[in-house]
Amino acid sequence: MKFNIKSIFVLVVCISFTACTDVVDVDVPFEGSNLVIEASMDWLNGTSGNEQTIYLSESTPYFSEDQISPVSGATISVVNDATGETYIFEDQNDGSYTTTSFEPVENQSFTLTVVYDNETYQASDTFILPTAIDYVEQTLEGAFDDEVIDLNTYFQDDAEVDNYYMNRYYRQGDLFPYLDTFSDEFTNGNQMHDFFEIEDDEDSTIEPLQAGDVVDIYLYSITESYYNYMTLLLEQSESSGNPFATTPAALQGNCKNMSDGEDAYGYFRTTRYDKVTYTVE
Known part of the structure; x- marks a missing residue:
């Protein structure tokens, strides 16, 4: 009698993994709607x-x-x-x-x-x-990855007051926009610069910017209190998956x-x- 060793091995592995799988119910506390x-x-x-x-x-x-x-x-x-x-x-x-x-x-x-x-x-x-966007420039250098396209947004900061900003980048067709907050603490009165780049990630289905992509760029002038709120919110969202966060x-x-x-x-x-x-x- 001949045995198909490969088939037997696959069957054993499948049974082993099936036998070791347990359903874990996570009890997440919920104190009522707010x-x-x-x-x-x-x-x-x-x-x-x-x-x-x-x-x-x-x-x-x-x-x-x-x-x-x-x-x-x-x-x-x-x-x-x-x-x-x-x-x-x-x-x-x-x-x-x-x-x-x-x-x-x-x-x-x-x-x-x-x-x-x-x-x-x-x-x-x-x-x-309000603050107006002066211009947007496309480059391959100056951000994290010199092999992918990044967009650079330029605008003039008002030196007379402390300014707080939020940039919102939305590539048309994407599910979510990308947000960024910053202030003029160290660049007061200068021309400000913010860049937008989507890095090439093999584990993600989101691709870097490509020719033909249409990106809506928003520059918000915001209060300090809202700046603090959004900065904390973005820090928490970006720390997902970080065991030390x-x-x-x-x-x-x-x-x-x-x-x-x-x-x-x-x-x-x-x-x-x-x-x-x-x-x-």
Whole structure:
């Protein structure tokens, strides 16, 4: 009788791996849903900034199949702290609240008020004076990998004030954008430079920039408090998989519960921004 040794070996290996596989149920603590406020009042250079949208949702358990739980039935308003002008956001019954009559003002603070489930949340932020993108340059050198394309964004920093910035790069067709925060602490008054590069990674399905790719580049002028919040958030997201990284924790935004309850997740920001769309050559 002849035996196929290779077949027997494969069968034994398969049985061994099957027999050693156990299902592990991870019990992730969940203390109940919390309100999530996504209130980004972004004002593009050269536009009126009249159209604004705020999103409300509730937090869900980590392994929940419903990753987004929209919230309707809330009352939302934004007030100009100097004039008292009030802007009401209309409930669209899908978690979004909109207005087409908002009037942003440079260097002026605004206060957000959200009333939901007998709780009142408030937050304030200021529209920082805008900074324009001077130009975008494509190179192969100057970043981490001299064999892949990188985009360099240049703009002039205002020497009269301390400035904080956030760059957002979105290659059209990608699932997520790339974010970066920085300040003028060591480059005050100089021409600023930020680069965007997607490194070649054999373990990832995301490819480096290639000729024909279209990238939307956003430059946000932000407050110091929002800069600190986003810097911590990005540091936590980028440390995923690092065994020596600090254990991530829920970040405290600026949406305070005025009813002495649990503060909301998220952040109310008011920003000026510039945008350039670049096609990779």
